Amino acid sequence: MGDCPLIDLGSRRRPVAPTGIAIRDARAQLFDAAERILLRDGPSALTSRAVTEEAGVAKGVLHRHFEDFEDFLAELVHDRAGRMDAEAAALREAAGTGTVAGNLADALTALFGSVAVAMVALVTFRDELRRRLRRTWPAGVPVLTEAVDVIASYLTAERELGRIAADAEIDLLAPTLIGSAHLLFADRQSAPPEPEAVRRAVAAVVGGAVREPGA
Template sequence: MPTGVHLRDVREQLFDAADRVLLRDGPSGLTSRAVTAEAGCAKGVLHRHFADFDAFLAELVLDRVNRMDAQAAALRDAAGTGPVAGNLTGALTALFGSVAVAIVALVTFRDELRARLRETWPAGVPVLTEAAIMIAGYLAAERDLGRLAPDAEVDALAPTLIGTAHLLFADRTGPAPDPEAVRKAVMNVIGPALPG
């Protein structure tokens, strides 16, 4: 690897490289050497910016969770427009079509990473927990608009939708489920909560 080359926004370059390695090779292929090779920098660059590899991974996970804010805002803004199932299908497909499924596997795969995340994220898998909060917020908005039954249990529906979608998208080596399969799964979960 070349040395002495100035890198701009090193953290972001390393995070993006980690995403690519994670998507291509899975959690077992995600090493500091794989990340720095993918980023085109010397291995020492990662260790100059992070205490160790698990600190890097914890920051990666939290960064990717924070990026969900824009998706959550867009989903909340969709409340009252288009079909509820269509909005959920799009949101779940975008969520699980990203690096999120691979991050769930990574958190499950690495004990030290889970321990580090517990320092700032006390329960659950950060990406899935944040996604459930995002979906629950959207469902609550739709319920307030009368597009879901007044007694719809959004705090139960949201994690059910997240779990269902995660199972649909969990096989990173196979083809992604088609939108109709995702929509059918969404309808199976929210159908009883739809008015009429």
């Protein structure tokens, strides 16, 4: 760990950053600080100084863990995209319960009511960040492509249960749902859309494919 000091924890000794923050926790702290800035002030407010000040750490801490600020932002986007695994599992478990449209509306509201829209704005705002992401993510915006996979997995599960038509084109339905939801939630200056507006948008996309009783 180079010249990093050590804290004596009895039988365990753990390297810490110069400010006293454990190195293994520093990345998470910096990511959380960047997310707060992004949600509060938008992508134009994200700078290395703003992130370290928000996190309450010395400026050098960020550069000890990342090649440069664009590398930090690329890792932030990947980290937040990776968090969708839990959401995907929860949505798949909902298959066969409630209604298809209701489950989709709830999932899209949870997804786009979080940091997803802000991450899309960040990637759109920074040209160099898009170039960095292309190294490991050749197509699409990571958060949105992960979201499409989440919705497609759920629709596939519902199709297997007979609640979605066997000939439904899930590869088209999933990105259409994500695109529709993104348009509803993308305006950071306005209040989030009403639940009924989200349900109507979902029904417009999947209504013809749903095979629930009374649908």
